[in-house]
Amino acid sequence: xxxxxxxxxxxxxxxxxxxxxxxxxxxxxxxxxxxxxxxxxxxxxxxxxxxxxxxxxxxxxxxxxxxxxxxxxxxxxxxxxxxxxxxxxxxxxxxxxxxxxxxxxxxxxxxxxxxxxxxxxxxxxxxxxxxxxxxxxxxxxxxxxxxxxxxxxxxxxxxxxxxxxxxxxxxxxxxxxxxxxxxxxxxxxxxxxxxxxxxxxxxxxxxxxxxxxxxxxxxxxxxxxxxxxxxxxxxxxxxxxxxxxxxxxxxxxxxxxxxxxxxxxxxxxxxxxxxxxxxxxxxxxxxxxxxxxxxxxxxxxxxxxxxxxxxxxxxxxxxxxxxxxxxxxxxxxxxxxxxxxxxxxxxxxxxxxxxxxxxxxxxxxxxxxx
Numbered sequence: 001x002x003x004x005x006x007x008x009x010x011x012x013x014x015x016x017x018x019x020x021x022x023x024x025x026x027x028x029x030x031x032x033x034x035x036x037x038x039x040x041x042x043x044x045x046x047x048x049x050x051x052x053x054x055x056x057x058x059x060x061x062x063x064x065x066x067x068x069x070x071x072x073x074x075x076x077x078x079x080x081x082x083x084x085x086x087x088x089x090x091x092x093x094x095x096x097x098x099x100x101x102x103x104x105x106x107x108x109x110x111x112x113x114x115x116x117x118x119x120x121x122x123x124x125x126x127x128x129x130x131x132x133x134x135x136x137x138x139x140x141x142x143x144x145x146x147x148x149x150x151x152x153x154x155x156x157x158x159x160x161x162x163x164x165x166x167x168x169x170x171x172x173x174x175x176x177x178x179x180x181x182x183x184x185x186x187x188x189x190x191x192x193x194x195x196x197x198x199x200x201x202x203x204x205x206x207x208x209x210x211x212x213x214x215x216x217x218x219x220x221x222x223x224x225x226x227x228x229x230x231x232x233x234x235x236x237x238x239x240x241x242x243x244x245x246x247x248x249x250x251x252x253x254x255x256x257x258x259x260x261x262x263x264x265x266x267x268x269x270x271x272x273x274x275x276x277x278x279x280x281x282x283x284x285x286x287x288x289x290x291x292x293x294x295x296x297x298x299x300x301x302x303x304x305x306x307x308x309x310x311x312x313x314x315x316x317x318x319x320x321x322x323x324x325x326x327x328x329x330x331x332x333x334x335x336x337x338x339x340x341x342x343x344x345x346x347x348x349x350x351x352x353x354x355x356x357x358x359x360x361x362x363x364x365x366x367x368x369x370x
Contacts, residue, residue: 016333020326027321042319046303054189058261059273060292060299061194062087062253066277067284067291068205069249074286075209076242077222082127082142084274085149086120086247090254092153093119095172095265098179098258099161105178109193112179113255120251121244123149128243132236138243154267161265171266181260191260198292201249206288218242250274279327285334298323 025035046056066083073080080086094116097103103111127145130136156172163173181191209215220228221238229235257269276298284290301319 016330017326019333020329023325023329024322027325042301046300050187051189052303056296056299056303057190057195059302060296061191061198062256062261062273063277063280063299064198064292064295065201065249065253065256066273067280067295068201068288069246069253070277070281071284071286071288071291072205072209072218072249073242073246074281075215075222076218076238077225078131078239078242079139080124080127080142080243080246081139081278082124082145083246083250083277084270084272085142085146086123086250087254087257087270087274088146088149088153089123090116090120090247090251091258091265091269092149092156092254093251094255095161095175095258098175099163099172108178109181109259112259113197113252116255117248117251120249120254121247124243124247124250125240128240132239150268153265153269157265157267171262171264174264175259179259180263181256183260191256194256194260197252201252202288202292205245205249209288214238214241276323279323283327283330 028035028038046052066087069086070080070083073083094112097108097112097115101108101111123145127138127141130141131138157170161172181193183189184192209218217228217233217238218241220231220233221235221242225235228238253273254270257271257273258265262269277295280291280294280298284294301323
């Protein structure tokens with residue numbers, strides 16, 4: 001809200017967070033727990049040792065990638081619910097390379113990641129093609145393709161990829177050592193390569209959406225596709241490109257889940273990261289540089305949730321309730337802010353009445369004839 005004072009803008013940013021914390025504290029009290037103890041256990045569970053910190057970062061990496069990909073499609077006005085399937089297809093493609101391709105060790109991991117990007121992009125492009133050429137809304141197409149991707153994964157795991165040793169209905173055999181992303185150290189079990197990729201992706205997407213023709217076309221398409229088309233923006237191409245870019249990034253997230261987190265392919269390997277990423281994007285309202293911060297907060301909450309169940313005898317799903325509450329309240333305040341902005345614009349720039357418009361038109365005509 002550029003036409004409002006700085007204190008008002010700060011208030012709209014801070015007050016929803018404070019209200020969310022208050023509501024969350026009340027929910028914790030209602031389940032019979034002490035809010036201060038819950039916060040303390042969440043903090044200690046996330047930062048207890050290097051292993052806990054590693055778990056937080058290992059969840060933050062794919063969540064941030066999925067969220068950045070969704071920022072692209074949301075900018076184009078697309079509800080890419082199919083990101084969950086795109087993560088899974090990236091995992092499937094990377095697993096196929098890890099299990100069956102014979103590639104020299106230095107090149108194997110880069111090839112796995114690139115093939116995973118291809119898998120995610122193809123699955124996302126399918127959603128886009130259904131929307132652009134057949135008129136299937138991306139929500140319905142995405143949900144259907146999510147289910148289909150999961151069926152394909154289960155079929156491969158229980159069938160041709162089950163293997164003779166180490167495989168079962170719960171997962172494929174463990175990948176060869178050369179096919180797995182190496183950790184930074186034995187204590188800090190995090191992939192440095194994946195961490196660098198996340199930073200690069202965040203910067204590249206931020207720059208692309210902020211200062212390129214492609215980014216402007218996506219924004220125009222997202223604001224009003226019909227008007228953008230009349231102004232010469234290739235809306236269909238923008239839509240398809242948004243899906244492809246999101247799929248490329250989601251594919252990287254899927255490859256990380258199988259090449260590092262689990263080191264094999266298993267059903268539902270995406271772990272709901274795509275759906276959680278949707279909440280992240282709703283929360284940050286497509287501001288790219290906020291994504292790593294919000295995803296880190298979500299990863300910290302999930303990383304410390306085990307302590308709630310062990311030490312306080314609380315269900316770990318309480319963390320999910322807390323996350324959803326924060327997102328809901330922030331969305332409500334964003335809606336209120338938008339409504340206030342629209343009301344102020346109507347006051348500052350009122351639409352002319354029919355009588356006023358007629359008089360103005362007559363004056364213009366009279367000036368022209370003279």
